[in-house]
Amino acid sequence: MPDGSKTTSSPQRSVVVREFTNSVLDPHEPMLGPVENGGTIIANTAPGCWGPMITPSLRGGHEVTQPVFVEGAEIGDGVAIRIRDITVTSIATASGHDSSPEGFCLGDPYVAARCPVCDVIWPETHIEGVGQDSVKCDVCGNAVKPFEIVHGYTVTFDDTHTVGLTLPKEAAETIAKEADHYSALPDESRQHSILNFAPSDMPGTLIRMRPFMGQLGTCPSMPMPDSHNAGDFGAFLVGAPHAYAITPEQLAEHKTDGHMDIDAVRAGAILVAPVKVRGAGVYMGDMHAGQGDGEIAGHTMDVSGSVTLQVEVVKNFPLDGPVLFPLEEDLPPLAKPFTDAEKAKGQRLATKWGVSTMEPLAPISVVGTAANLNDAIENGLARAAKLLDVTVAEVRNRATVNGAIEIGRAPGVIQVTFLAPLSKLDAVGLGDYAREQYGI
Numbered sequence: 253m254p255d256g257s258k259t260t261s262s263p264q265r266s267v268v269v270r271e272f273t274n275s276v277l278d279p280h281e282p283m284l285g286p287v288e289n290g291g292t293i294i295a296n297t298a299p300g301c302w303g304p305m306i307t308p309s310l311r312g313g314h315e316v317t318q319p320v321f322v323e324g325a326e327i328g329d330g331v332a333i334r335i336r337d338i339t340v341t342s343i344a345t346a347s348g349h350d351s352s353p354e355g356f357c358l359g360d361p362y363v364a365a366r367c368p369v370c371d372v373i374w375p376e377t378h379i380e381g382v383g384q385d386s387v388k389c390d391v392c393g394n395a396v397k398p399f400e401i402v403h404g405y406t407v408t409f410d411d412t413h414t415v416g417l418t419l420p421k422e423a424a425e426t427i428a429k430e431a432d433h434y435s436a437l438p439d440e441s442r443q444h445s446i447l448n449f450a451p452s453d454m455p456g457t458l459i460r461m462r463p464f465m466g467q468l469g470t471c472p473s474m475p476m477p478d479s480h481n482a483g484d485f486g487a488f489l490v491g492a493p494h495a496y497a498i499t500p501e502q503l504a505e506h507k508t509d510g511h512m513d514i515d516a517v518r519a520g521a522i523l524v525a526p527v528k529v530r531g532a533g534v535y536m537g538d539m540h541a542g543q544g545d546g547e548i549a550g551h552t553m554d555v556s557g558s559v560t561l562q563v564e565v566v567k568n569f570p571l572d573g574p575v576l577f578p579l580e581e582d583l584p585p586l587a588k589p590f591t592d593a594e595k596a597k598g599q600r601l602a603t604k605w606g607v608s609t610m611e612p613l614a615p616i617s618v619v620g621t622a623a624n625l626n627d628a629i630e631n632g633l634a635r636a637a638k639l640l641d642v643t644v645a646e647v648r649n650r651a652t653v654n655g656a657i658e659i660g661r662a663p664g665v666i667q668v669t670f671l672a673p674l675s676k677l678d679a680v681g682l683g684d685y686a687r688e689q690y691g692i
Contacts, residue, residue, distance in 0.1 A: 300538025330569025348404020469510025
């Protein structure tokens with residue numbers, strides 16, 4: 253597997269990230285850092301989905317930060333990522349349900365956008381005017397649009413960043429004329445802001461803000477378009493006609509499932525990601541202002557923002573995908589830690605029926621991904637069984653009586669969230685994260 257960054261500098265207590273990839277996560281490219289084990293990563297992130305999707309020169313559908321080398325992270329380890337802060341900096345954004353017009357891509361509009369006049373893949377483009385034909389090829393002047401918005405909205409946020417309001421056509425077009433300002437695009441970002449499209453199909457809708465990271469994780473061990481670093485979107489790479497085609501076996505081996513779109517990946521949560529290249533390569537992007545489970549429109553409110561993470565190496569992490577310790581308020585009702593009153597009732601039952609001990613339990617959320625939701629559930633169950641060294645049947649029972657299956661993203665990202673035996677979490681070095689998160 254790749255060796256990761258070739259950096260030889262001393263570890264830093266904090267690393268500030270301003271640089272972005274060309275939408276491809278490549279373990280052969282230099283990483284930033286290194287950041288010390290236990291150190292801090294601070295980044296100014298660019299919007300994910302729609303902006304990069306209408307910027308044909310970008311090759312992965314998103315625009316994520318350059319990966320950071322974590323000192324001491326070796327292949328087979330994990331990196332625990334404490335999300336200290338997520339702050340939206342965009343004043344407005346736009347989004348909507350999409351379609352892909354014929355002729356504007358080579359197989360995959362996220363990965364291989366095409367100018368149908370010049371027949372060039374990844375053409376350079378510029379903005380002229382407002383609307384869905386505003387992205388023009390630098391060479392021929394033709395509108396290049398690998399994606400169109402079928403039904404969409406422009407939304408602006410209040411000064412406290414607690415609510416947003418969708419806008420009518422005139423206001424959306426006013427914002428479009430200063431799109432980079434209202435979207436707060438970072439200086440190093442290369443994307444066209446989706447605000448240039450000025451969609452306005454459902455004005456006057458009030459929306460709650462609840463920001464989280466759609467992309468957060470570690471670098472895959474082969475070059476991979478960033479939005480496809482997951483089992484569902486990654487399936488589009490299998491047998492594809494473009495330069496980033498892979499086999500099913502390569503996808504399973506190399507992806508790290510950093511693109512989850514799980515709304516619980518927000519400030520206060522702890523994410524443990526697998527390490528598949530030396531140094532881990534922690535990256536982030538695709539901040540969302542808010543989203544319901546499933547991201548059922550395919551996209552949500554992508555925003556710029558600032559992010560602060562603290563990273564810590566977990567030696568000998570047994571999984572090839574992420575584990576999440578959500579905020580307690582984000583847990584399903586049956587997966588919340590038991591209260592003292594509930595434990596006392598349980599102890600009375602134990603005494604009555606001769607049960608010697610009640611096993612201490614702690615919440616955990618194991619991420620599963622695959623081409624569809626059913627297969628993603630199977631993947632998540634298998635990962636949870638491996639993590640706890642139990643059978644899949646036992647995980648099914650625990651997730652039924654003490655948890656839930658949650659949908660991160662359709663078509664194929666889920667969480668198997670349940671109360672797990674704390675002793676089993678201790679055995680794989682994760683028990684103390686549960687104690688920290690839930691005061692157990």
